[in-house]
Amino acid sequence: xxxxxxxxxxxxxxxxxxxxxxxxxxxxxxxxxxxxxxxxxxxxxxxxxxxxxxxxxxxxxxxxxxxxxxxxxxxxxxxxxxxxxxxxxxxxxxxxxxxxxxxxxxxxxxxxxxxxxxxxxxxxxxxxxxxxxxxxxxxxxxxxxxxxxxxxxxxxxxxxxxxxxxxxxxxxxxxxxxxxxxxxxxxxxxxxxxxxxxxxxxxxxxxxxxxxxxxxxxxxxxxxxxxxxxxxxx
Amino acid sequence: xxxxxxxxxxxxxxxxxxxxxxxxxxxxxxxxxxxxxxxxxxxxxxxxxxxxxxxxxxxxxxxxxxxxxxxxxxxxxxxxxxxxxxxxxxxxxxxxxxxxxxxxxxxx
Numbered sequence: 389x390x391x392x393x394x395x396x397x398x399x400x401x402x403x404x405x406x407x408x409x410x411x412x413x414x415x416x417x418x419x420x421x422x423x424x425x426x427x428x429x430x431x432x433x434x435x436x437x438x439x440x441x442x443x444x445x446x447x448x449x450x451x452x453x454x455x456x457x458x459x460x461x462x463x464x465x466x467x468x469x470x471x472x473x474x475x476x477x478x479x480x481x482x483x484x485x486x487x488x489x490x491x492x493x494x495x496x497x498x499x500x501x502x503x504x505x506x507x508x509x510x511x512x513x514x515x516x517x518x519x520x521x522x523x524x525x526x527x528x529x530x531x532x533x534x535x536x537x538x539x540x541x542x543x544x545x546x547x548x549x550x551x552x553x554x555x556x557x558x559x560x561x562x563x564x565x566x567x568x569x570x571x572x573x574x575x576x577x578x579x580x581x582x583x584x585x586x587x588x589x590x591x592x593x594x595x596x597x598x599x600x601x602x603x604x605x606x607x608x609x610x611x612x613x614x615x616x617x618x619x620x621x622x
Numbered sequence: 623x624x625x626x627x628x629x630x631x632x633x634x635x636x637x638x639x640x641x642x643x644x645x646x647x648x649x650x651x652x653x654x655x656x657x658x659x660x661x662x663x664x665x666x667x668x669x670x671x672x673x674x675x676x677x678x679x680x681x682x683x684x685x686x687x688x689x690x691x692x693x694x695x696x697x698x699x700x701x702x703x704x705x706x707x708x709x710x711x712x713x714x715x716x717x718x719x720x721x722x723x724x725x726x727x728x729x730x
Contacts, residue, residue, distance in 0.1 A: 415715035436628050444632035450639055461631050470634040479670075480642040486666045488650035499651065503644035508674065513711065515667045560719035560726075563697055566678040567718025570698045571705035573675050576668040585665050586672035593673035597681045609673040614665035618658060 402526045409530020412517065415571075416509045416531070417538035419564035420451075424542025427454055429550060431543070434458055438547040445543035449507060449536055452603065453477045479607045483511040490518050494525045505532025509565065512572045519576070581617060589613035691729050697722035 400408070424445060431441035448454055453473040460469035483506055491499055502525070510531050517523035517531075577583050592609035600608065655663070679694040680687060687695065701718035705711070 412711065415711045418712075418715060418719075440625070440628040440632065444628075444635070447632055447636035448639055450635065453635060453639070457631050457635050461627060464627070466627055466630045466634065469631055470638060473635050474638045474642075477639055477642055480639065481646055482666060482670075484643050484646035485650055486663045488647050489655060489660060489663065491647060491651045494651070496648070499647055500640075500644060503647050504640060506643040506647075508670075512667070512671055519667075560723040562682075563694065563719050563722035564715055566675065566682075566694060566698065567701045567715045567722070568711060569671055569675045569678065570701045570718065571711050571714035573668070573671040574702045574705045575709070576671055582665075582668045586668050589669035589672040590676040593676050594680055594686075597677055597686075605677060606670065606673040610666060610669040613669040613672075614662050617665045617669075618662040 399524070405524050405526035406530040406533075408522075409527035409532075410534045411530075412513055412527065413510070413531035413534035415564065415568045416513065416535040419509065419561065419568060420535055420538035421542035421545075422559070422561040422564075423451055424539040425546030425549070427451070427458075428543035428546025428548070430455065430458055432547045432550060434462065436547070438544070441547040442540060442544045446536070446540045449505060449539055450477055451507070451539070456602070476602055479508075479603055480506055482607065482611070483508075486515065487511065490515075490523070491525070498525050498529070502528055502532060505529075505536055507535065509568065510535050512569065516572055516575050519578075581622070585613050585617045588616060693722050693725035693729060696725045 427445060428438075428441050431444060432438065436444065444454065450473070453476045456476050457469045457473035460472040463469075484503060487502070487506070491502065494502070510528075513531050514523055514528045517527060573586065577586055589609045589612075592612055593605045596605035596608055599605075675698070679698050680692070682692075682694050690696070697718050700721045701714050704717045705714035708714070
């Protein structure tokens, strides 16, 4: 890991780290591929060509943001669509800031690739791996790469197959992401204060879901709970 | 859908996303952050994940589900247990998907 506090005793080779990252990211692949296919289907139904739909996913890699952008574009207003997706994706600023102290010594090109593949899921897997002292820049690239492949390939299949692929929910894919986040949450609760922080964020997120749309309850709850835990003395 | 709108949306979203994802990473990683900020950022992962999980499990598809026939809630329990004892994200994710299918089938 570039951050010396998390450097493992024996440093694995770049190839071994990359392979470990790909393996770590497999649950993300499982979740992204079917949702990517749903985006491919939605995009081609909205008038995108197969190439345009696939290129969109390959360049953007933002699940909810892409769906919202697509829906907002239905009105024909490109600026409104971009503003809508920008607001939905504001949480990446928070994730990027959280990752920053752990990538001090990473080369700029590598930082750019890590930033490009920063999503809710890659952030969650990588930050958990950082906490365990096992992450390095190659493992993080592996996580990002397999996630990008799942999202882009899923979109291509969905765009090509159209309605020919059945309902992906029959495979339980709608629980792939909640399952992964449940596991990640368990891994993040390492003490009493983390447990209190999680409980506070959970209650706030649920309460705010009654009033706020989209990802706002998650962002507002996370920021508020983290602030309370930082301000309240140990 | 015109080619201009399709490519405009894709390229616009790509630029906006990379700006949000890259700027803090590039700028803040060069600075030594104050202890309070680092402590605050340290709480972000656990609070984000707790918030995401709670909304996904208890507010799926935009509807509050506090009942014990909620397959999302029920499937989360074996998922958490498998991760707690095996530390395998893939094992926990696959277990969760199978449990979700089973609970949904039984409760249908």
